[in-house]
Amino acid sequence: MQKDFLSVRDLSVYEFGKMLDKAAEVKKRPDKFRKALKGKILAMIFQKPSLRTRMTFEAGMLRLGGEAIYLAPADIQMGSREGAADIGRNLERWIDGIMIRTFGHRIAVDLAANTGVPVINALTDLSHPCQAMADFLTLREHKGALSALKLAYVGDGNNVCHSLMLAAARGGTKMAVATPPGYEPNPEVAAWAREDGRDTGFELVLTNSPEEAVSGADAVYTDVWASMGQEAEKEARALVFAPYQVNAKLFARAKKDALFMHCLPAHRGEEVTAEVIDSPNSVVYDEAENRLHAQNAILIALMGRTNVHD
């Protein structure tokens, strides 16, 4: 394992599978891991709001026998009061790991490069790797072998979409991404996914047609149309993305038993209708639960090297 978890790319195909196995084990046998991070402290830097990420990292550290300290945007004023590198050089003197949610991905990379303790990316504008780990754990629980599945992503080619592509590449999951023209995923990330998934059975289709993407899918995933930091574009985006709403008509093109997935928070009536997200096919709260288990596996792998017994 590398020191940090900044991207799904930090895991090889093998490590990706092992990490999901570990997450499943932590979920099934929590008592075995009650002291896995005893005495360890995680600093949590947040420059954007959060429900799931803060709760699951904080509860996760407590459940593993460690502790977490929340640093709100106004506390450290990263970037204006002090830069990421100096913050990292201070934090490493006091604590054992850092979790960061920020804007530019470069900030997380700078922090990781300038501190000796592990750094975990809890969402940047480029990626959301912890979310993708939880989502693929959820997919595997509900549908079995990842290499037999087709995942459709409909909406903005954003941070969540990027991390799902990199996870699909490792799982050998076929993926179809439908975005409006101009909102495609970052071509470099798509190229990485294709490169990483060349021996796993991964296939990637990029299209502007939601119908094409969803057709025959085992799971249909969407995310908000305007991410954190894009609030000023919200109204303009609502017009562009309207044809990409996941509603019952679109969802009916997927397999009959297809899953509906969303990282949350969701906006009913925008990217997804209430009918779909509140249907029996929806696994959005399983995804939210699995944030805890997937991240606990990551925390143990990065911070628990000295006291975890496999």
Ligand code: CP
């Ligand atoms: N899915 C997710 O990361 O949720 P929060 O923004 O509430 O942490």
Ligand code: NVA
């Ligand atoms: N794409 C969303 C995900 C929120 C969990 C955002 O960045 O705001």
